Every structure is written in structure tokens, then in C-alpha cells.
Amino acid sequence: MINEIGKIIRDKRRSLGLTIEQLAEKADVSESLVSQLERGVNSNISLNKLDRISKAVNLKLPELFDEPEHNGIQYLELLDYLAKLPRNEREELSEKMLALLTFMDRSKN
Numbered sequence: 021m022i023n024e025i026g027k028i029i030r031d032k033r034r035s036l037g038l039t040i041e042q043l044a045e046k047a048d049v050s051e052s053l054v055s056q057l058e059r060g061v062n063s064n065i066s067l068n069k070l071d072r073i074s075k076a077v078n079l080k081l082p083e084l085f086d087e088p089e090h091n092g093i094q095y096l097e098l099l100d101y102l103a104k105l106p107r108n109e110r111e112e113l114s115e116k117m118l119a120l121l122t123f124m125d126r127s128k129n
Contacts, residue, residue, distance in 0.1 A: 023060035025070075025084045028096075030058040032077040035097075047076035 033043050033054075040058070044051040049069050056062035057073065071081045083096050102110050 022057075022063040026058045026060040028079070028084055029054075029073060029077060032079055032096075033058075036077060038077070043073065043076055047072040049073060 029043075033040070038046070040051050040054050044054045047054070047069070049072060053062065053065065053069065054073065057065060057070075067081070070084070074081050074084055078100070079096065102114065105113065
């Protein structure tokens with residue numbers, strides 16, 4: 021699990037254009053801790069520090085513990101984008117996306 025969490029943190033950090041040093045400073049943790057977390061070699065991190073790191077890359081702590089197949093960066097960013105929309109816009113966009121995906125599935129066959 022720590023390997024998956026580290027990968028999510030690394031991917032999100034890179035997508036934001038942050039260095040390990042910048043992330044560490046933003047989260048008020050050591051560069052070594054961020055590096056070890058991203059490489060999956062530190063499984064002894066406090067929830068407080070993990071929460072600060074996740075917030076520093078605009079993620080919510082629970083998102084890091086979701087099912088592995090659900091925690092890709094694009095997936096999380098899409099959910100975050102949708103969550104920020106007003107309900108009616110979120111519903112309208114979701115409906116259009118589902119229609120597009122259904123169309124794409126039918127086109128494969």
C-alpha cells in the first residue's frame with residue numbers, strides 16, 4: 021500500500037511541477053521523508069505528516085487509501101474537478117461524459 025501512496029504523491033507532485041524540495045518545504049517535512057515515501061521505502065510515517073504532504077499536492081488524505089485501481093492521478097483530478105462544480109453543472113457534465121463513454125464502448129464492437 022505504501023508503494024501506491026508514494027506513487028500517487030510522486031505523480032501529483034510532478035503534475036504540479038514541484039520538486040521534492042519544494043514539496044517538503046510546502047508540507048513542512050524533510051526532503052528525505054518525501055523521497056522515501058515516493059520510493060515506498062518508508063512505511064513508518066505519521067498520519068499527520070502524510071496529511072500535510074497530501075494537502076501540499078492538493079489531495080485529500082482518504083483519496084490515498086482508495087482502492088488501487090481508483091487512485092490514478094487523472095481519476096482523482098477528474099473527481100476533484102467534478103466536486104467543485106455546482107450540482108446542476110456536475111450532473112450535466114457527468115451525463116455527457118457517460119454518453120460519450122457509452123458511444124465509445126459501442127464503437128469498439
